[in-house]
Amino acid sequence: MTRLILILALLLPLALPPDRPALAVEPDEILADSALETRARAISKGLRCVVCQNQSIDDSNAPIARDMRILVRERLLLGDDDQQVVDYFVARYGEFVLLKPTFRPYTYPLWLGPPIMAVLGLMVLFVAYRSRQHTRPMGTVEPLSAIDRKKLDALVDREITRQGLSEPNENSR
Amino acid sequence: MIAEIGQFALALALVVALLQSSLPLIGAQRGNATLMMVAKPAAQALLLLVAVAYGALTYLFVVSDFSVALVVANSHSLKPMLYKITGVWANHEGSMLLWVLILAVFGGAVAQFGANLPLSLKSRALAVQGMIATAFLAFLIFTSNPFLRVDPAPLDGRGLNPLLQDPGLAFHPPLLYLGYVGFSIAFSFAVAALIEGRVDAAWGRWVRPWTLAAWTFLTAGVALGSWWAYYELGWGGWWFWDPVENASFMPWLLGTALLHSSIVVEKRDTLKSWTILLAILTFSLSLLGTFIVRSGVLTSVHAFATDPKRGLFILAILIVTIVGSLTLYALRAPILKAGGVFAPVSREGSLILNNLLLALACATVLLGTLYPLLLEAVTGGRDKVSVGPPFFNATFVPIMVPLIMVMALGPYLAWKRGNLAKTSRRMIVAAGGAVAAIVATFLIVPDGPFLTPFAMGLAAWLFFGATSEWAGRIKLFQGPLMASWHRLQGLPRAATGMTLAHMGIAVMIVGIAGSSSWQTEKIQVLAPGESVLVAGYDFRLDQVADENGPNYTTQRATITVSRDGRFFATLYPERRFFPVAGQTTTEAAIRTTPLSDLYAVIGEPDGAGGWTTRFYLNPLVPWIWYGALIMVAGGFLSLSDRRHRVGAPRRAALPRPAMQPQPAAAE
Numbered sequence: 001m002t003r004l005i006l007i008l009a010l011l012l013p014l015a016l017p018p019d020r021p022a023l024a025v026e027p028d029e030i031l032a033d034s035a036l037e038t039r040a041r042a043i044s045k046g047l048r049c050v051v052c053q054n055q056s057i058d059d060s061n062a063p064i065a066r067d068m069r070i071l072v073r074e075r076l077l078l079g080d081d082d083q084q085v086v087d088y089f090v091a092r093y094g095e096f097v098l099l100k101p102t103f104r105p106y107t108y109p110l111w112l113g114p115p116i117m118a119v120l121g122l123m124v125l126f127v128a129y130r131s132r133q134h135t136r137p138m139g140t141v142e143p144l145s146a147i148d149r150k151k152l153d154a155l156v157d158r159e160i161t162r163q164g165l166s167e168p169n170e171n172s173r
Numbered sequence: 174m175i176a177e178i179g180q181f182a183l184a185l186a187l188v189v190a191l192l193q194s195s196l197p198l199i200g201a202q203r204g205n206a207t208l209m210m211v212a213k214p215a216a217q218a219l220l221l222l223v224a225v226a227y228g229a230l231t232y233l234f235v236v237s238d239f240s241v242a243l244v245v246a247n248s249h250s251l252k253p254m255l256y257k258i259t260g261v262w263a264n265h266e267g268s269m270l271l272w273v274l275i276l277a278v279f280g281g282a283v284a285q286f287g288a289n290l291p292l293s294l295k296s297r298a299l300a301v302q303g304m305i306a307t308a309f310l311a312f313l314i315f316t317s318n319p320f321l322r323v324d325p326a327p328l329d330g331r332g333l334n335p336l337l338q339d340p341g342l343a344f345h346p347p348l349l350y351l352g353y354v355g356f357s358i359a360f361s362f363a364v365a366a367l368i369e370g371r372v373d374a375a376w377g378r379w380v381r382p383w384t385l386a387a388w389t390f391l392t393a394g395v396a397l398g399s400w401w402a403y404y405e406l407g408w409g410g411w412w413f414w415d416p417v418e419n420a421s422f423m424p425w426l427l428g429t430a431l432l433h434s435s436i437v438v439e440k441r442d443t444l445k446s447w448t449i450l451l452a453i454l455t456f457s458l459s460l461l462g463t464f465i466v467r468s469g470v471l472t473s474v475h476a477f478a479t480d481p482k483r484g485l486f487i488l489a490i491l492i493v494t495i496v497g498s499l500t501l502y503a504l505r506a507p508i509l510k511a512g513g514v515f516a517p518v519s520r521e522g523s524l525i526l527n528n529l530l531l532a533l534a535c536a537t538v539l540l541g542t543l544y545p546l547l548l549e550a551v552t553g554g555r556d557k558v559s560v561g562p563p564f565f566n567a568t569f570v571p572i573m574v575p576l577i578m579v580m581a582l583g584p585y586l587a588w589k590r591g592n593l594a595k596t597s598r599r600m601i602v603a604a605g606g607a608v609a610a611i612v613a614t615f616l617i618v619p620d621g622p623f624l625t626p627f628a629m630g631l632a633a634w635l636f637f638g639a640t641s642e643w644a645g646r647i648k649l650f651q652g653p654l655m656a657s658w659h660r661l662q663g664l665p666r667a668a669t670g671m672t673l674a675h676m677g678i679a680v681m682i683v684g685i686a687g688s689s690s691w692q693t694e695k696i697q698v699l700a701p702g703e704s705v706l707v708a709g710y711d712f713r714l715d716q717v718a719d720e721n722g723p724n725y726t727t728q729r730a731t732i733t734v735s736r737d738g739r740f741f742a743t744l745y746p747e748r749r750f751f752p753v754a755g756q757t758t759t760e761a762a763i764r765t766t767p768l769s770d771l772y773a774v775i776g777e778p779d780g781a782g783g784w785t786t787r788f789y790l791n792p793l794v795p796w797i798w799y800g801a802l803i804m805v806a807g808g809f810l811s812l813s814d815r816r817h818r819v820g821a822p823r824r825a826a827l828p829r830p831a832m833q834p835q836p837a838a839a840e
Contacts, residue, residue, distance in 0.1 A: 025696055026696070026776075026785060027696050027697050027698045027785055028698075030696065045562075045563075046561075046563055048559045048561060053415075054413065054414075054415050054416065054559070054561060055413075056561065056562075059410065059413075094557065095556070095557070095558055096557040096558065096559055097559070098558075098559060099559050099560070099561025099562060099563050099564070100561065100563030100564050100567065101558040101559065101560060101564065106548060106552065106556045106558070107544075107558060109540075109544070110540060110541070110544045110558070110560065110564075113536075113537070113540045114533065114536070114537040114540070114568050114572070117533055117536050117537075118533055118572075121529045121532070121533060122529070125525065125529065129517065148373075151291075152375075155289070155375070158289070159289060
């Protein structure tokens with residue numbers, strides 16, 4: 001019976017437009033103990049509403065999200081600490097329920113990606129800088145080729161005529 | 174009849190786009206000027222034809238022609254006129270037509286205003302634009318035809334998603350597309366330069382204004398979308414790290430990097446290969462953004478745009494574009510010669526660090542956005558993860574902190590070789606401002622989150638760093654004010670634009686830090702006459718009345734807010750019911766003050782005369798959008814710099830027009 005209700009609860013939001021305004025936490029869910037309620041809110045923000053797209057149960061108005069919010073509060077009232085509540089949900093729904101994935105083999109690339117990319121980027125910069133130091137000593141300038149110079153002169157001349165710039169120092173007026 | 178004209182114009186546009194993508198390219202390859210000259214009239218004809226198609230579709234929406242399938246699915250005769258016009262792009266087919274229209278507008282603008290471009294570069298760039306147009310016109314005509322008829326025509330339409338019937342969201346897509354598609358110009362120029370085999374300072378100067386324009390529009394578009402989420406979704410959040418948001422944020426991050434690196438190309442003739450790569454990747458991410466939104470591959474709150482078949486077509490466009498351009502890059506980039514040399518501590522050095530951090534931030538967002546999908550694909554659905562805001566906050570913020578610290582410092586450094594000791598002396602104002610902000614925040618909000626004062630310090634560091642650099646340029650307070658005023662007249666507008674953009678970021682950081690740390694929320698059931706205290710403000714529910722809108726019915730609450738017994742404001746939050754769509758939306762009532770927003774939402778009745786009400790005090794949240802506005806203003810001011818418009822020769826280059834590439838203009 002519980003399972004049936006759960007399945008129905010899972011199906012219900014699919015029948016609704018996906019972008020209904022989300023009005024999450026309802027007044028009747030709020031715990032009298034404000035310290036517990038604060039903890040419940042913090043935990044809720046990290047748990048994913050399992051039928052929604054990228055919404056935490058704190059943000060979602062799906063019925064299942066409401067059930068999960070109430071469950072969070074029930075566990076807290078039973079004396080669970082924050083981690084136990086989270087573990088309870090992971091045991092039921094899997095890692096999928098965590099909006100911040102834990103650090104484990106299949107999330108190594110996710111968590112290690114940014115720092116590895118940062119180190120690689122710095123290394124590339126360093127190598128590029130060193131190699132440039134060796135090939136091109138500071139201050140050497142490659143002169144323009146004759147063709148390039150001709151093109152550039154023509155361009156600049158045309159620009160001056162077109163703009164009618166009689167005073168070349170237009171930046172330091 | 175009108176629909177057929179639109180259809181015909183689209184088909185003709187496809188033919189023109191094919192010509193535009195082939196003839197000028199062949200001409201440039203053979204040095205045939207006649208063939209190259211085709212590019213300009215072709216781009217103009219393409220713009221005209223797509224504009225005709227777009228005008229036809231708009232007409233069909235305005236007159237509510239329900240013999241057209243798209244109008245039936247997305248419009249309704251009772252819909253207000255504004256949403257009939259904006260409804261054209263509030264659906265898949267119409268929004269793709271808008272995409273192509275904006276592409277054609279940009280192409281037409283290059284054709285029109287690119288008189289000072291070398292003919293071969295211009296022809297090649299317009300040919301690449303033509304290829305993009307060809308791909309998207311084919312996509313439109315073959316998978317998403319907006320002009321399909323229905324027979325028999327129904328009596329009325331099915332209406333537009335009520336959430337989209339909102340001025341903020343109505344103008345969000347065009348701005349976003351102006352940004353996305355604007356980066357196509359940088360892309361086309363990059364590909365054209367790769368074909369030509371040369372990139373020089375002039376190339377950087379041609380590409381910069383287009384990139385700047387795209388960046389400015391994208392900034393406005395992203396900010397508008399976030400503002401819409403804030404007031405429409407009804408719980409005061411404004412950024413959710415949702416895949417669709419990330420899709421617009423990633424091109425913004427890389428586009429910002431491109432904007433800065435193209436400065437280095439222009440001023441110092443170096444970093445060319447990297448800038449070309451950035452231009453390619455930025456537009457690729459724009460295409461990826463289009464793909465993510467249009468395919469529904471990462472379904473999200475924006476899922477109204479879901480359709481996998483079309484996704485495959487866009488995926489094909491995406492793959493051809495990325496693989497093609499990157500192959501060309503791999504083949505041709507090595508022949509691009511590196512230019513000026515510079516020390517690590519220099520303007521170039523700081524801009525490279527900016528590029529590294531922005532690219533890293535973008536890669537992190539990309540990784541987090543695609544990881545759940547990749548993991549599922551690799552493990553066949555055995556392992557599933559969710560990557561939500563906690564991940565992004567944990568990885569993104571550490572990248573942003575050094576970026577913002579350098580952002581204040583960079584503009585002080587000289588080109589080629591900076592002097593860190595001298596620069597740090599000039600940073601005293603910024604450092605003092607930062608310390609003052611940290612102390613002040615601790616004193617004002619002693620019991621808030623511990624890190625918030627440091628975020629405020631960072632914002633002050635950037636704000637005072639940017640403003641005092643600008644003040645130093647015009648020697649403000651170092652002499653008579655009139656002298657500073659004259660200096661300001663001579664200061665390039667781009668310099669003031671940069672200062673504004675950096676200031677805008679600082680203001681935005683204050684808003685982000687304040688609103689995410691100090692929000693007060695009260696959720697309760699109130700009967701008319703009852704009140705509740707929210708952070709010193711007394712909210713009293715006076716009444717809830719039933720009223721009628723043009724195409725909805727509404728329950729409108731009247732809430733009187735008072736402070737210390739004195740009247741402060743009246744708020745009218747609503748719950749609207751749209752019978753055509755069978756949907757309810759909330760309209761939050763927001764009273765903005767300079768320092769905070771009072772935010773009220775009315776929920777469902779409890780059946781016993783009471784109503785669920787949600788009240789929020791969102792401190793500093795308006796600063797997020799003030800910051801965005803300042804950034805956009807900076808972008809436009811910078812665009813108005815005549816050096817961008819005319820590509821006029823620089824000061825150091827003119828006395829001998831031959832322009833030695835090393836003017837060392839330590840501005």
